Amino acid sequence: METELDRGAMDRDWRRYSLATRAVRAGQYQDVSDQHSEPLVLTSSYVFSDAEDAAEKFAGRRPGNVYVRFTNPTVRAFEQRVAAMEGTGDAVATSSGMACYMTVALALLHPGDHVILAEGMFGTTSRLFNTYLRNFGVAATFINVNAGRDEWISLVQSNTKLIVVESPTNPMMQVADIRDLSSIARENGILLVVDNTLCTPVYQRPHELGANLIVHSAGKYIDGQGRCGGGIIAGREGLVAQLRDVLRTVGPSLSPYNAWLFLKSLETLPIRMQEHTRNASTLAGWLMRHPAVDKIYYTGVRDHPQSELIASQQSGHGGLLSFRIRGGRREAWRFLDALKLISNTTNIRDTKTMITHPATTTHGRLSAAERGSAGVSDNLLRISIGFEDPDDLVLDLEQAFQAAMKRSA
Ligand SMILES: Cc1ncc(COP(=O)(O)O)c(C=O)c1O
Structure with a gap:
């Protein structure tokens, strides 16, 4: 859902600026107090100017904040900064890295679907696909991230919806060929999800290499000081809108306080x-x-x-x-x-x-x-x-x- 903040922040074409500039400037906003540093906005709800304003904002027909589960200016600023740094149209923040995967799965997978994952991903990510999502009828096949193109292609089925990789993997530091996987995904109508937690957009921008969704466990390098947990998924606007609807409905949202810490941490x-x-x-x-x-x-x-x-x-x-x-x-x-x-x-x-x-x-x-x-x-x-x-x-x-x-x- 577009908020009033989007209009100002999205006016700027961040592609003109270097990554260091985006890290400190993108998603910057001011409230009525003209502060320079982005404020931490703590409020559960927002006041509507009249009944029609409430109805329009709830329906998403008018930009504006509605309720903390799915709209908060500090969280939005964090999302915009990450989107600018990853070079994607938008991003949506979640309560943890694992909540990113759950949000992606709820938005994009149905019983009977199939997912291809790289072996050697973070243990809990493998477990999510191998246990809970399997229980809901989503099949998962694991493959060595170094396998050749033909081997990856041989795993693609008519019901394959996602390829999910981490690059580099944690803890074995194996690297997925993101360009190659994105071409396989594109040719087969599949989406490629890349976990970019280890490199961050500073060292790797998977969207530029063809990935559709980029996942981060934000409590790692994005926070960088071991203070709090969170997650963020970046991608093109239409796809992120689908994920945001899951967030609004299911509720694994990022706390505004954690978003504020992440927003300030991105600057360094x-x-x-x-x-x-x-x-x-x-x-x-x-x-x-x-x-x-x-x-x-x-x-x-x-x-x-x-x-x-x-x-x-x-x-x-x-x-x-x-x-x-x-x-x-x-x-x-x-x-x-x-x-x-x-x-x-x-x-x-x-x-x-x-x-x-x-x-x-x-x-x-x-x-x-x-x-x-x-x-x-x-x-x-x-x-x-x-x-x-x-x-x-x-x-x-x-x-x-x-x-x-x-x-x-
Ligand atoms: C690469 C990677 N992805 C995802 C996760 C899960 O993130 P979180 O612990 O924030 O749920 C982790 C956690 O260590 C990770 O290392």
């Missing part, structure tokens, strides 16, 4: 992504040379098997990497327990460096076979590099490696 996103990348690259180089590390997974390493594809669709890498410690679950857990500075927590992309053992946390509800095909082995650790001095991180990691290896010797 381009700068923060550079710092995450710089620190993660330093740590990736150090881990690659470490004798207690079997293998490292980071899109920024030169020997990543998909480095050409990465260079063609990402302009940077961010702070998330995974590695396999020599040994198994015992060594991984000992390593985790010996860390003194780095936090053992499952969120990612914070100013603070965080580590997790995916096999027993984020991917713990998957079957052993599902974890196997996702590459989530017992010796895998995922680390999200923050803004501490990399020298301090190296000291912490080194003493933890020594503790883990000493006891397994």
Whole structure:
């Protein structure tokens, strides 16, 4: 639903401006107090000028705010800023990243439909499609994100409605060929959904590569300071309108307070992504040379098997990497327990460096076979590099490696 704010904000063609400018300016609005920083608007309902005004706004025939579940100026500003940064016509905010997937499914899928997903997506995303949506008669087929074009095409059925990928995947850092998948989707009348949580529009703009819907778990890099949860889906206006109707009817809406935090955080996103990348690259180089590390997974390493594809669709890498410690679950857990500075927590992309053992946390509800095909082995650790001095991180990691290896010797 268009609000009064849309008229001002959408007048500007953000494509003329660089991403850094869009990050601080798009979706900017003022209320009657002429403030410069966007205000946090806290109100559940809005006053109508007369009965006709209420009827027109409820019916969507007149722009304006109606009720907090589906209209709030702060949430709207956040949506407009993300749409401008992703280069899409519109965006709709939700209460979490998972609520994005639920909203997409309720809007676009029916019993008897089929969805193709990349293996190795965030564990809960795989579980949503494999359990709850299956119970409603939606079939899901999983495929390795690196599979060749012919293999992807061979999975397309007459009832296939969506292709859903995460690029890069969390935690294995595999990359989907977004251009190629979008051409398969287009040729077969399917929509391509890309989870862009890891790269953010700073490093990857899937819509420009042909994706139809772009999903974010906004509590990751968009917030960037580990404060709150939320989600956002960007896409062309007509498609987003369908999703917004689900939001209005079902109610997984974003809190205006969280939207305000996200809106302000977007202003520093381009700068923060550079710092995450710089620190993660330093740590990736150090881990690659470490004798207690079997293998490292980071899109920024030169020997990543998909480095050409990465260079063609990402302009940077961010702070998330995974590695396999020599040994198994015992060594991984000992390593985790010996860390003194780095936090053992499952969120990612914070100013603070965080580590997790995916096999027993984020991917713990998957079957052993599902974890196997996702590459989530017992010796895998995922680390999200923050803004501490990399020298301090190296000291912490080194003493933890020594503790883990000493006891397994
Ligand atoms: C790539 C990715 N997509 C989606 C989600 C789900 O988001 P949320 O936790 O906000 O529901 C996550 C959560 O970690 C994620 O990493």
